[in-house]
Amino acid sequence: xxxxxxxxxxxxxxxxxxxxxxxxxxxxxxxxxxxxxxxxxxxxxxxxxxxxxxxxxxxxxxxxxxxxxxxxxxxxxxxxxxxxxxxxxxxxxxxxxxxxxxxxxxxxxxxxxxxxxxxxxxxxxxxxxxxxxxxxxxxxxxxxxxxxxxxxxxxxxxxxxxxxxxxxxxxxxxxxxxxxxxxxxxxxxxxxxxxxxxxxxxxxxxxxxxxxxxxxxxxxxxxxxxxxxxxxxxxxxxxxxxxxxxxxxxxxxxxxxxxxxxxxxxxxxxxxxxxxxxxxxxxxxxxxxxxxxxxxxxxxxxxxxxxxxxxxxxxxxxxxxxxxxxxxxxxxxxxxxxxxxxxxxxxxxxxxxxxxxxxxxxxxxxxxxxxxxxxxxxxxxxxxxxxxxxxxxxxxxxxxxxxxxxxxxxxxxxxxxxxxxxxxxxxxxxxxxxxxxxxxxxxxxxxxxxxxx
Numbered sequence: 001x002x003x004x005x006x007x008x009x010x011x012x013x014x015x016x017x018x019x020x021x022x023x024x025x026x027x028x029x030x031x032x033x034x035x036x037x038x039x040x041x042x043x044x045x046x047x048x049x050x051x052x053x054x055x056x057x058x059x060x061x062x063x064x065x066x067x068x069x070x071x072x073x074x075x076x077x078x079x080x081x082x083x084x085x086x087x088x089x090x091x092x093x094x095x096x097x098x099x100x101x102x103x104x105x106x107x108x109x110x111x112x113x114x115x116x117x118x119x120x121x122x123x124x125x126x127x128x129x130x131x132x133x134x135x136x137x138x139x140x141x142x143x144x145x146x147x148x149x150x151x152x153x154x155x156x157x158x159x160x161x162x163x164x165x166x167x168x169x170x171x172x173x174x175x176x177x178x179x180x181x182x183x184x185x186x187x188x189x190x191x192x193x194x195x196x197x198x199x200x201x202x203x204x205x206x207x208x209x210x211x212x213x214x215x216x217x218x219x220x221x222x223x224x225x226x227x228x229x230x231x232x233x234x235x236x237x238x239x240x241x242x243x244x245x246x247x248x249x250x251x252x253x254x255x256x257x258x259x260x261x262x263x264x265x266x267x268x269x270x271x272x273x274x275x276x277x278x279x280x281x282x283x284x285x286x287x288x289x290x291x292x293x294x295x296x297x298x299x300x301x302x303x304x305x306x307x308x309x310x311x312x313x314x315x316x317x318x319x320x321x322x323x324x325x326x327x328x329x330x331x332x333x334x335x336x337x338x339x340x341x342x343x344x345x346x347x348x349x350x351x352x353x354x355x356x357x358x359x360x361x362x363x364x365x366x367x368x369x370x371x372x373x374x375x376x377x378x379x380x381x382x383x384x385x386x387x388x389x390x391x392x393x394x395x396x397x398x399x400x401x402x403x404x405x406x407x408x409x410x411x412x413x414x415x416x417x418x419x420x421x422x423x424x425x426x427x428x429x430x431x432x433x434x435x436x437x438x439x440x441x442x443x444x445x446x447x448x449x450x451x452x453x
Contacts, residue, residue: 063396064434066404067427071109071117074424078144079124080105083408084422094420096141099128099159100213101425103166104370108428110170111435122170128163129186136193138163152215154208157197160190161229168236191237194230201263203244204252205230210350213299214335214363218348221288224253224300232307249309253283281317282337293346296337298327299371302378316382330415331398332372332391339365339412360412362419367410369398373429377436385437392433399426
């Protein structure tokens, strides 16, 4: 039986959250919550909630089915395209096999239970490996028809990291496939290239700005999101120095500990932040020479939680801080807590191209359904299952807007759907999120926490 809870739309984030918490307490694992209007200033009580029961197909299962359907539609002989084929998506390269999209999608497709999707996921990883650059880097995208490769303007460092993460995911879930041996050459070359990007005293990767998934954001130097992935890859492939990377990660992206780092150049980097930065549990989005990002990178912080860079206490505080910042309102979740404004020193001219990356839009505060999937997995990884189930239903509703259009992102304030339709990683991240509630896919992210859940 399906439980549907009609939750009044509150006038503020705290009030809205009180309604949702009450709904969760009443219903346990919520299948669906629907916001409805109400008269101003109601009392927060049971009389404001209407609980319905139906025997129709539950929304999570419907969303799962639609996700599988979209991924099958977006499959090509060379792997999964970033989005469904339309004249608009073809003109803007969304029909290419993007490495980060295809790698994240491969994880969801692999645990979908659908043989065709599993086969297509592996085909995409193989296709990307065949187009690996001579130096070991995996491309930003590959054109399925021509094999044309792209490495973005200033690089695409996370493409190689996500490909390695997807192969490691596959190896853990399907050891019988022996993918480590299958991809031994490409794996070694990719790791060799990444080690060349690592600072030889500060065991973190270095990069240009606008050179990862947030490719029109000004993060550069040492970047939170990239180095969360690097730590995960180091552990997954038993690369020496993983614990040094974890220590340097915490010292640099949260530089307010009582003890200063021993390495003098690291001390200088952290001193700038300590003198002008804001103390808190969220990690900084990046640290460069005398500059840093305090906008609250949601994806980077979620990966830090999932990959064990934050201990359990801090991990919960990070999620609480993100909730307090309203990143799940009106949709889960925004890409940043506090968008960068044109008046900020961090603003770049390229952020205003096509007026796409202004406040609460795109990478600068837009809400992305695929990020919502990682939000669900993070909540589930910390045993916050009622919150995770509620978030899962809301991510499913985002994907369902305009007849299961799977919009790329939503405005972070108005909730208006934006971006390209038919996004593959929306569907795959939804599958991964639902599996995380079943504990099927959770272990690949944080195996040491499974025994405590």
